[in-house]
Amino acid sequence: MSNLLKSPSFAMPGARGLDVRSTAVLRELVEVYVATGEPVGSRTLSRRLPLNLSPASIRNVMADLEEAGLLYAPHTSAGRLPTQQGLRLFVDGLLEFGDLPEEERVEIAARCAAHGRSLQETLGEAGQMLSGLAGAAGLVVAPKGEAPLRHIEFVPLGPGRALVVLVQGDGRVENRVIEVPADLPPSALVQAGNYLNARLAGRTLEETRSNVTEEIAANRTALDALTQEVVSAGLATWAGGGSGSLILRGQSRLLENVENLSRVQEIQALFERLEAQETTLQLLELAQRGEGVQIFIGAESGLFSSAGLSVVVAPFRSGQGGPNERIVGAIGVIGPSRINYGRVIPVVDYTARVIGRLLG
Template sequence: MDNLITDTMTSDVISDRAKVLLKTLIQKHISDGQPVGSKTLMQASGLAVSAATIRNVMSDLEERGFLASPHTSAGRIPTAQGYRFFVDCLLQVQPLEQEAVQFLRHGLNPDKSTGELVQSASSLLSNITAQAGLITVPRKEPGQLRQVEFLPLSGDRVLVILVVNEREVQNRIIHTQRPFTEEELNAAASMVNQRFAGRPLQQVQEHLLREMQEARSQIDSYMQATLDLASKALDQDEGSEDCVVAGESRLLGGATADEMFKLRELFDAFERKKDLLHLLERCSQAQGVQVYIGDEAGYEVFGDYSVITAPYTDGARTLGVLGVIGPTRMAYERVIPIVDITARMLSSALTR
């Protein structure tokens, strides 16, 4: 299902009075988490109508699929269809408070690396919205070696400073077959830079490994150790996460026993990440903020939850998607602008 209301759910499908009552009921349910009765609606809506009239309107809204009646209560709660109508036709987005804006600006400092910004964005979203924050990690561009430096540490440890592509600097510590002197490390770095600078990292490593295998019986132990050092230094981690989820525990607050069972299934989906990544891949192909309510996500495990996402860019291309996932009973008027502003701020930080 596309993230749009259908032709039969346009804003004129129900009367203005019904819209006021539906909006009031949903807002009350979001804030209290309880079924809403006609007396409560009469007091909260400000409409000069009787309780009987309100009951008739609510009954009509239930028949149309906007509301449902829990077995344990005479009140009603919104359905996913009711929330969809609310988000598309009745929602008034609230301006984000300045404190939250400053919190985001501080956390998304453009001086941070891409990896740090991605991790920060997911955590910031969770902290500000009190939902689970999520973000897809940008696919790495093929790395091209610019320069490598080796600095000796204690024992058999060496600090590797790797300059990749135009200006990406990677630091890592590796363990070598034997201790190296500073002069030996300088010579090893010079050898790698002279022979391989400007070539793809994967190609360089494949060349080094092949050379180690072919010349194992013909080179001395120092050169063998040097090639091993260079190979380890250029080893790129291909097992990095495709998606970062932060703040899952926030979804546990106030959950009932039935909701806990559903949360366990959701957490399993977070672990597998397959369904989540498929959904986020769809989101990355859309423009602006997307809101998926319940089954609209296309996966049964998300049936009682809403996913709100927005793409982020580096100024030239879409790098990924960020957003939040939480119960359908969430404060959409606040969460939607938070997701939107976070995506814009992250894009700005990555562009700089």
């Protein structure tokens, strides 16, 4: 795991004990691999490196890097590819990137602007934009229950079951089925809805839940026991809503140019895991591990076992700069391990900050 955007520029004569020549060869080889996806040979590097090294000298350096576990030879190819360890060293110490040009900042801000859209639509657009810019799958862990609530209603479905309809201030509607006492009169559902709607008053779901729980505990509700049970069940069905929901865009990009059937099956299994709530929580936890953008190569994220995929993710915050600032979601990409890190990292970082500003 890497925490970047602090001092990313290459400032050392070597990295982790590598001399200048080994560092230069590794960095150039990874950059060519990122651009082409193909094994890189000594002749290619000799034409690109400014060190005036012969192909024979470069082959010797590559052999040393291979022995150190930073490169490997695929099949019988004369070229070399970086290992997961080699990519990690590149990302942590050798990667160079600058600030985004002003015109790109303006474009990202414009694409993420609300313009009358709901928060969910805005975040979906941000994920689609990242997918296009990165050539990978864009992902957003969207905050849930953060928007002020507009209305809540309980609808009877038959003995022992009721539908809870929650309308948020941004227009989103969510439904949940709950179990209720089999002998519950319809009037109790009406009373439960009236009680909660009288207490919404622009509050978020978490604020409403906290306020109602306190009133019930202090016996200040004037509700009978059955109606209190309905109220508690209706709010509890969104328990953990702060963990958010996952928005995925551009999943098909991960299947482009994948010929190996086992890789296709692995990526499809990844999509299935991403749809699970526990994976959404895991993505949010990954983003919270440090300041700035987090980079996970191969199996480092725990989302997949393959060395062929990477996750680049950054948290976004509500209440930026204020006393109530906190992480409420995350945005990033899942792509091949040869993703253009120098391009993707600053884009993910800036997009996360734009989303945070939109959340106030």
